[in-house]
Amino acid sequence: MKLLRVGPVGQERPVVMDAAGDLRDIGEPEIDGAFFASGGVARVRDALDGGRLPLFEGKGLRIGAPVARPGKVVCIGLNYRDHAAESGAAEPEEPVVFMKAANTVVGPDDEVLVPRGSVKTDWEVELAVVIGGTARYLDSREAALDVIAGYAISNDVSEREFQLERGGQWDKGKSCETFNPLGPWLVTADEVGDPQDLAMRLWINGERRQDGNTKNMIFDVAEVVRYLSQFMVLEAGDVVNTGTPAGVALGLPGQPYLRAGDVMELEIAGLGRQRQRVGQA
Structure with a gap:
């Protein structure tokens, strides 16, 4: 559905x-x-x-975004082996967790704004998990899957200088306005079936930049939700972004970061397609 x-x-x-x-x-x-x-x-x-x-x-x-007013957006970093490698990072032994402001969530085709002073705004196609109930100290992978309402496409837009070069936590490079297009649909978990075999792609100005599959996650969806529930209470309507495959600007030769006028297009098998034009804040 x-x-x-x-x-x-x-x-x-x-x-x-x-x-x-x-x-x-x-x-x-x-x-x-x-x-x-x-x-x-x-x-x-x-x-x-x-x-x-x-x-x-x-x-x-x-x-619009398929979920109104998510309570929180929780993100997993470096969750694909090829993306960790292109970032120059070791594969994490536990999920890398950071938060993204809930008001970053916008519609799947809404304009994305390059922040003022930004020179390194980047893209990330991701599988988003929408939580359908309360997840607190879950004790099994089965319990984690049972609390998932459905899935959607997320673009975890990131400002790499703010994230990596300005000190502090990653959140400041992740929480700029419009930095989380979500949708077009929330596809219920029963219709998606196995979330660990979904092709995912992203194009910038018609050129394919990312071409991956959720089967290449280091920590799969069930483990991500189970793990998060040990450290925070996930509630109905929360969104979990589960990481991105290789092909972000940070890891590309010449680092072709986003500029006003660029067009991003994203798709995940069975979850639809997004298209955003980039503007300037």
């Missing part, structure tokens, strides 16, 4: 895409933490299967 939100910024309407590709009004006020925690996914699936959801006449509208 594909859940999404369509409409102008701040006025998005939650809908579901049916098997024919038509949008159906789900009759819920939002797709957010309260929706997931109260069994919203099951309610919508039941109503969709029962033919009780009216058509939504909204084709051509802007697509």
